[in-house]
Amino acid sequence: MSFFPTAVQKFRKFVLDKCSAELGLYLVSLGPCDDAVRFLFPIFAEYCLEEFADEMKSFRAMISKADLTKPDTWFPFARAMKRKVVYHCGPTNSGKTYEALQRFKEAKKGIYCGPLRLLAMEVFDKMNSLGVYCSLLTGQEKKKVPFANHVSCTIEMVSIDEMYDVAVIDEIQMMADATRGFAWTRALLGVKADEIHLCGDPSVLDIVRKICAETGDELEVHHCERFKKLEVEAKTLLGDLKNVKSGDCVVAFSRREIFEVKLAIEKNTKHRCCVIYGALPPETRRQQANLFNDQDNEFDVLVASDAVGMGLNLNIRRVVFYNLSKYNGDKVVPVPATQVKQIAGRAGRRGSRFPVGLTTTLHLDDLAYLIECLKQPFDEIKKVGLFPFFEQVESFAAQLPDLNFPKILAKFAESCRLDGMYFLCKHDHIKKVANMLEKVKGLSLQDRFNFCFAPANIRDPKSMYHLLRFASDYGQKVPASIAMGMPKGSARNDSELLDLETKHQVLSMYLWLSHQFDYERFPHGKKAEAMATDIADLLGQSLIKANWKPETRQTASRPKPRKNEDGYERPKSLITSYEE
Ligand SMILES: Nc1ncnc2c1ncn2[C@@H]1O[C@H](COP(=O)(O)OP(=O)(O)OP(=O)(O)O)[C@@H](O)[C@H]1O
Numbered sequence: 196m197s198f199f200p201t202a203v204q205k206f207r208k209f210v211l212d213k214c215s216a217e218l219g220l221y222l223v224s225l226g227p228c229d230d231a232v233r234f235l236f237p238i239f240a241e242y243c244l245e246e247f248a249d250e251m252k253s254f255r256a257m258i259s260k261a262d263l264t265k266p267d268t269w270f271p272f273a274r275a276m277k278r279k280v281v282y283h284c285g286p287t288n289s290g291k292t293y294e295a296l297q298r299f300k301e302a303k304k305g306i307y308c309g310p311l312r313l314l315a316m317e318v319f320d321k322m323n324s325l326g327v328y329c330s331l332l333t334g335q336e337k338k339k340v341p342f343a344n345h346v347s348c349t350i351e352m353v354s355i356d357e358m359y360d361v362a363v364i365d366e367i368q369m370m371a372d373a374t375r376g377f378a379w380t381r382a383l384l385g386v387k388a389d390e391i392h393l394c395g396d397p398s399v400l401d402i403v404r405k406i407c408a409e410t411g412d413e414l415e416v417h418h419c420e421r422f423k424k425l426e427v428e429a430k431t432l433l434g435d436l437k438n439v440k441s442g443d444c445v446v447a448f449s450r451r452e453i454f455e456v457k458l459a460i461e462k463n464t465k466h467r468c469c470v471i472y473g474a475l476p477p478e479t480r481r482q483q484a485n486l487f488n489d490q491d492n493e494f495d496v497l498v499a500s501d502a503v504g505m506g507l508n509l510n511i512r513r514v515v516f517y518n519l520s521k522y523n524g525d526k527v528v529p530v531p532a533t534q535v536k537q538i539a540g541r542a543g544r545r546g547s548r549f550p551v552g553l554t555t556t557l558h559l560d561d562l563a564y565l566i567e568c569l570k571q572p573f574d575e576i577k578k579v580g581l582f583p584f585f586e587q588v589e590s591f592a593a594q595l596p597d598l599n600f601p602k603i604l605a606k607f608a609e610s611c612r613l614d615g616m617y618f619l620c621k622h623d624h625i626k627k628v629a630n631m632l633e634k635v636k637g638l639s640l641q642d643r644f645n646f647c648f649a650p651a652n653i654r655d656p657k658s659m660y661h662l663l664r665f666a667s668d669y670g671q672k673v674p675a676s677i678a679m680g681m682p683k684g685s686a687r688n689d690s691e692l693l694d695l696e697t698k699h700q701v702l703s704m705y706l707w708l709s710h711q712f713d714y715e716r717f718p719h720g721k722k723a724e725a726m727a728t729d730i731a732d733l734l735g736q737s738l739i740k741a742n743w744k745p746e747t748r749q750t751a752s753r754p755k756p757r758k759n760e761d762g763y764e765r766p767k768s769l770i771t772s773y774e775e
Pocket residue numbers: 285286287288289290291292293294394505506508544545546
């Protein structure tokens with residue numbers, strides 16, 4: 196559509212018409228982050244809507260046909276800006292985020308968007324400790340710091356209404372993530388910032404180039420190199436966990452295996468283990484990371500899932516892969532090379548006491564696959580994720596008044612049109628919640644859409660039960676209660692530990708809903724926050740003394756282990772690591 200380039204010209208003309216030529220030129224040259232120009236934008240918006248009524252009509256018609264082509268045109272104001280995109284491109288541990296944060300710190304107004312609450316919290320703490328007032332915004336927490344012009348948020352929370360001097364979008368390669376990719380795509384296309392700093396591996400560099408060519412943004416690439424070399428130890432651990440050493444991080448891809456490894460190491464060696472996996476709250480992961488990093492205690496080995504690949508500053512000497520296959524929600528597959536590289540790359544972080552990073556496997560059989568993964572160049576990503584906004588689903592739904600929300604979603608997915616560079620993100624989570632809430636009365640289409648994004652664990656029946664309860668209360672217009680007791684102490688066995696994990700997850704969901712919906716409907720946010728903090732502490736205490744055999748979490752349906760088509764052997768134990 197030619198609407199937006201014309202709009203840019205019109206904006207310039209508008210400014211020049213409304214002001215004296217000199218002032219107009221001055222304003223246009225300032226860039227849209229200047230207060231004066233910010234003031235003119237809303238006036239321009241109205242002007243624009245009248246001027247471009249026809250184009251807007253065809254734009255709306257396009258939306259109502261589930262047409263997701265040309266997503267760059269969904270963000271007219273960002274298109275009206277002259278944005279500069281700086282891509283900090285390199286492998287793990289190459290200083291990408293550090294470089295981008297330097298510009299963030301200097302900015303008058305900045306936003307950092309990270310993939311995890313943990314990373315958003317890290318940046319929030321770091322900035323405030325450096326005297327740069329910074330607020331925190333995640334689905335679960337809003338910490339407004341007085342006088343702050345900076346905000347650190349999770350990628351889903353980025354505002355595309357506010358204007359910034361500098362925006363940092365971390366882990367940009369996650370644009371290609373099958374489920375969450377759309378949040379990165381939206382941030383890149385829509386954020387209104389003079390300067391956008393992308394941090395990531397080279398896999399999406401080409402596609403970012405193409406996107407910038409379409410949006411008209413200027414692109415600058417900074418190539419970053421690893422600070423410390425990463426070496427493979429060919430000897431491996433010879434299949435024996437007795438060979439772990441201080442500073443090792445043993446990586447396993449299921450919760451069950453993590454606890455089995457911890458138990459085996461603590462029983463057969465003098466090492467003590469910290470653990471990190473996806474179902475742990477960010478606060479507990481951080482506490483375990485600090486325990487491991489601190490040299491003045493006996494906890495000198497880390498046992499972790501792939502959750503260790505992102506967001507924590509860890510003093511790891513050697514990454515040891517317990518195995519190299521994982522359950523992907525459907526079947527057991529070899530861990531993708533990019534992920535292997537990212538996890539192995541955690542060894543030998545700049546500032547840690549180890550001169551190089553080392554990586555190896557427990558079993559000799561896995562070594563060849565590890566070496567192959569590390570040698571592989573980054574895949575070139577051909578498509579990035581998209582998902583419709585509520586307004587797009589609403590316009591589409593208006594034509595199908597007889598269909599319920601799950602059917603509308605299915606129809607949308609079936610009939611939506613996309614450009615070659617984009618794919619529609621997987622939305623099994625959304626479908627499952629939409630189906631569960633189908634019979635709940637009193638919810639508008641928008642309520643249903645919003646509830647579908649609540650951070651429920653769809654594989655945990657208890658989590659789904661609470662979500663159903665919260666939605667039913669909401670539909671009946673009664674305040675949702677937490678309805679959950681506080682555990683008396685730390686966990687004494689694995690089922691109590693699982694219970695703590697679930698309780699924290701449900702509280703985190705309550706907090707998310709309390710920020711998403713009216714306060715009156717979820718009035719116990721403060722209480723939920725306090726309970727969640729206490730449970731995160733209890734989880735930390737429980738992990739320190741955990742020395743029991745893990746149980747299998749009760750899940751909806753799990754496939755049995757079997758060989759897959761390419762003959763890849765599946766491990767005996769199957770359990771998913773529950774990510775944020
Ligand atoms: N110029 C620098 N001066 C001092 N410390 C630095 C510098 N650059 C990076 N670091 C430190 O090195 C470590 C790795 O940097 P950073 O986290 O920016 O790397 P990255 O490439 O973003 O890694 P990741 O793949 O984990 O995202 C961090 O602890 C960071 O604070």
